[in-house]
Amino acid sequence: MSFLHINNVHKRFGETHVLKGVDIAIEQGDFLVLVGPSGCGKSTLLNMIAGLDSISEGELLLDGRCINDVHPSRRDIAMVFQSYALYPSMTVAGNIGFGLEMRKVPRKERREAVDRVAKLLQIENLLDRKPGQLSGGQRQRVAMGRALVRDPQLFLFDEPLSNLDAKLRVDMRSEIKQLHQRLKTTIVYVTHDQVEAMTLATRIAVMRAGELQQLGTPHEVYDDPNNLFVAGFMGSPSMNLVKARIVEHDSVLVAQVATGDTTLALPIVRDREALRDWCGRDVILGLRPEAITDPASANHRDGNIHEAELPVDLIEPTGADLYVVTTLGDASVNARMRPGTPLRPGERTRFAFDVSRMVVFDPESERRIRDEQMIDSALEETA
Structure with missing residues (x-):
């Protein structure tokens, strides 16, 4: 008890x-x-x-x-x-x-x-x-x-x-x-x-x-x-939330985000079983700032890093970290990079996305889309 x-x-x-x-x-x-x-x-x-x-x-x-x-x-x-x-x-x-x-x-x-x-x-x-x-x-x-x-x-x-x-x-x-x-x-x-x-x-x-x-x-x-x-x-800065669409591309499930003249396709790693039912549907992607960084700081060993070139909108040095604001879809996104990374607002640079940390939400109910096993664990935890 x-x-x-x-x-x-x-x-x-x-x-x-x-x-x-x-x-x-x-x-x-x-x-x-x-x-x-x-x-x-x-x-x-x-x-x-x-x-x-x-x-x-x-x-x-x-x-x-x-x-x-x-x-x-x-x-x-x-x-x-x-x-x-x-x-x-x-x-x-x-x-x-x-x-x-x-x-x-x-x-x-x-x-x-x-x-x-x-x-x-x-x-x-x-x-x-x-x-x-x-x-x-x-x-x-x-x-x-x-x-x-x-x-x-x-x-x-x-x-x-x-x-x-x-x-x-x-x-x-x-x-x-x-x-x-x-x-x-x-x-x-x-x-x-x-x-x-x-x-x-x-x-x-x-x-x-x-x-x-x-x-x-x-x-x-x-x-x-x-x-x-x-x-x-939870989190400061808070989790980045971006509109996307789930599609299957060359037998790989991805989340597509329209960014400027290009479309960014982020591979789905978590909750793939549940997200297969969302093919062709809109979702909300969630990524913490530390899951978006400079390529040199990313952990490439696990194979879950996806790189993309994006604009640098704003730079916010805090001493221990450098927060870089870019645009993804129609949202401003915070990335956490090494202090001293040589960047200037207005230029473009490569960002590294750790897709193993990406979570996905239903835009209507606002609930997390999870595999069944994860749903059972979450219900047990709340109970």
């Missing part, structure tokens, strides 16, 4: 159906990240797990126990909020130990617990300070310490890094990941930042308009998306 099972959960506010049958199961020690655009229902779901919102329909099971009607104080769950929610008149030690004090934990035991957590979070020298004397990152550590000191069954994080600047957000992200690796705790974490989700999670639940779009490992939601929404939402 799963440690946390969100079983067909619905939430309604009057006539508004906010959550529509969400089903997620994770094991003890997992780091689940709920990710999606603003208004998709991820924070509502987190509040329902915490007991701050009621459930309209469905079940929440924690370690086999239904907690639908259990008071928040009796759920053995700790929550870290976006706004820190520290008491300004208390010291750091007082804020961390406040929950234990409310539970009548003896002073000596309370102090030992606070010292242990402060050492873990490397804030021992801040215990006598007030929140107003702390930086944003230090306040977030205190908020985390207040949750950790209770040693609960489950930790909930509601966009805890959104108030921090970019560099501090990256540093705190690493600290949270290291903390999880050391403590092996079970965490449910809400964010709208898909890079944060990819970095932290052992499992990602991608949500949209109150519905679960995909549940899987970071690798699965990135390289094997269920639909166009997941493909476009």
